[in-house]
Amino acid sequence: MPSKDDFIKQEGSTFPGKTYGKHLLRPVFNDQRDYLFKHMFNIHRAHVVMLAEQDIINKCDAAKILRGVETVAKIDPQTLTYDPQFEDLFFMIEHRISEEIGPDLAGSMHMARSRNDMGIAMYRLVLREHILTLTESALLLATALQEKIDEHAETIMTAYTHTQPAQPTTLGHYLTAVLDILLRDIDRLQSAYKTVNCSPMGAAALSTTSFPIDRDKVCELLGFSKLIENSYDAVAGADYLIETATAVLTLMTNSGRWVGDFLQLVTREHDIIKVADPYVQISSIMPQKRNPVSIEHSRALASSSAGEALAAIHMIHNTPFGDIVDTEDDLQPHLYRSYEKANRVMHLMHAVIRTMEVNKDRALARAKTSCITITELADYLAKEKSVPFRTAHKIASAIAKKCSLEKIELNELPLQMVQQILSSHQQHLSLSQKDWDDIICPVQFVKRRRIQGGPNHDEVRRMAGVRRTVINDLVKDVEQRKSTQTTAENKLQCAICSLIEGN
Numbered sequence: 001m002p003s004k005d006d007f008i009k010q011e012g013s014t015f016p017g018k019t020y021g022k023h024l025l026r027p028v029f030n031d032q033r034d035y036l037f038k039h040m041f042n043i044h045r046a047h048v049v050m051l052a053e054q055d056i057i058n059k060c061d062a063a064k065i066l067r068g069v070e071t072v073a074k075i076d077p078q079t080l081t082y083d084p085q086f087e088d089l090f091f092m093i094e095h096r097i098s099e100e101i102g103p104d105l106a107g108s109m110h111m112a113r114s115r116n117d118m119g120i121a122m123y124r125l126v127l128r129e130h131i132l133t134l135t136e137s138a139l140l141l142a143t144a145l146q147e148k149i150d151e152h153a154e155t156i157m158t159a160y161t162h163t164q165p166a167q168p169t170t171l172g173h174y175l176t177a178v179l180d181i182l183l184r185d186i187d188r189l190q191s192a193y194k195t196v197n198c199s200p201m202g203a204a205a206l207s208t209t210s211f212p213i214d215r216d217k218v219c220e221l222l223g224f225s226k227l228i229e230n231s232y233d234a235v236a237g238a239d240y241l242i243e244t245a246t247a248v249l250t251l252m253t254n255s256g257r258w259v260g261d262f263l264q265l266v267t268r269e270h271d272i273i274k275v276a277d278p279y280v281q282i283s284s285i286m287p288q289k290r291n292p293v294s295i296e297h298s299r300a301l302a303s304s305s306a307g308e309a310l311a312a313i314h315m316i317h318n319t320p321f322g323d324i325v326d327t328e329d330d331l332q333p334h335l336y337r338s339y340e341k342a343n344r345v346m347h348l349m350h351a352v353i354r355t356m357e358v359n360k361d362r363a364l365a366r367a368k369t370s371c372i373t374i375t376e377l378a379d380y381l382a383k384e385k386s387v388p389f390r391t392a393h394k395i396a397s398a399i400a401k402k403c404s405l406e407k408i409e410l411n412e413l414p415l416q417m418v419q420q421i422l423s424s425h426q427q428h429l430s431l432s433q434k435d436w437d438d439i440i441c442p443v444q445f446v447k448r449r450r451i452q453g454g455p456n457h458d459e460v461r462r463m464a465g466v467r468r469t470v471i472n473d474l475v476k477d478v479e480q481r482k483s484t485q486t487t488a489e490n491k492l493q494c495a496i497c498s499l500i501e502g503n
Contacts, residue, residue, distance in 0.1 A: 032089040046221035063503035068101035112211035130339035137346035165370035168442035173455035199224035203234035223488030249309035276355035308338035367442040
């Protein structure tokens with residue numbers, strides 16, 4: 001370990017110290033280069049166009065600035081490496097532009113703005129893309145679920161409560177529940193997009209500027225939907241980060257729950273779902289194994305994505321309400337990684353669900369076990385035999401206990417034994433063989449549950465039709481948002497060409 005004097009000498013006497021540069025500025029520079037480069041140049045372009053239109057700089061100077069910006073924008077960002085003489089990527093790029101057009105013109109580009117409003121605008125532009133990409137991927141998964149709902153509206157399976165066999169349902173009914181949650185998660189992503197897609201440009205450091213700028217123009221050219229009007233809010237507000245984080249956190253938490261179900265359904269013991277060969281791995285030592293690694297990785301990635309989102313939320317907690325580094329370069333990559341991992345989960349599970357095989361016979365056979373249709377006996381006795389419901393429930397419970405004691409299933413219980421239990425609770429109470437066969441049949445159990453939202457196949461298909469319309473509308477919304485961004489990019493490009501070619 002060097003002495004204190006030697007350490008101070010190694011660190012240097014001016015900013016940035018060696019340790020600060022190596023462990024803070026270099027990693028931050030790399031993140032900025034990888035995520036913000038393109039968006040930084042779009043902000044330069046839009047701001048210069050606005051300065052020219054407002055006669056804050058003359059059009060000839062604006063054209064020279066934009067030519068320099070376009071030249072430097074052609075640099076491959078991966079060729080850029082951290083240089084201690086520049087605090088961050090922003091100053092390095094300004095220096096490169098200065099080399100092209102001179103320091104005075106390059107400096108004019110920064111009039112009426114700050115790294116505060118510019119940085120937040122870059123973050124919002126990046127997050128906007130991530131939210132849109134994840135929404136598209138979630139909709140892709142939604143279409144796969146929709147396809148399987150239609151295919152398995154009549155595929156009987158066991159539903160569980162408290163991890164125990166509860167009642168018969170259908171795979172289509174179960175997947176509709178998964179889809180409904182996913183659609184709500186997509187709504188949350190849509191809401192986050194709306195919050196994020198607002199322009200802070202023109203707030204400058206926090207109190208705007210004395211230059212006669214047009215904030216709406218920059219907002220329009222960058223494809224933002226509206227301004228963050230209050231300039232203090234524009235640089236201090238972090239709710240756009242919290243909403244972005246909670247949207248993906250909720251999506252991944254919800255997804256992890258049903259992904260866990262899939263891991264159970266693919267076990268040899270359950271044998272309900274078979275994952276297609278491209279998405280399983282064989283053991284290095286046990287050749288009989290079909291390891292469902294695609295689902296396992298999905299669950300792990302979902303947890304990792306949720307962790308990244310939580311990290312962002314915790315970094316904001318208890319920070320001052322103002323411009324502060326806690327909400328900036330150290331935090332942003334957590335959200336980018338969270339969305340990137342969530343995107344992988346959506347694609348992996350889309351592939352698994354789209355290609356999986358379902359063992360319908362095995363699912364039906366399991367639905368005939370564990371006395372899971374016994375609820376229907378209580379309902380039948382109350383409806384058809386006018387037995388008080390609590391008494392009917394007690395009778396059903398007695399029959400279920402008898403099966404457990406005898407270690408048999410309901411369909412193995414002789415009708416004569418059923419009649420004895422019935423009459424022991426209420427004299428002259430009896431069932432025909434057909435009554436009993438219908439009561440213990442999981443197919444009949446499901447058919448009878450045709451109440452809105454129930455597992456009856458007609459009701460499942462009705463719900464599927466409604467969801468199909470919702471998905472189609474959401475797809476159109478995403479396309480509209482992409483189209484709006486494309487239109488803004490085209491307007492910006494036209495404005496740039498007009499200035500450069502006319503001057």
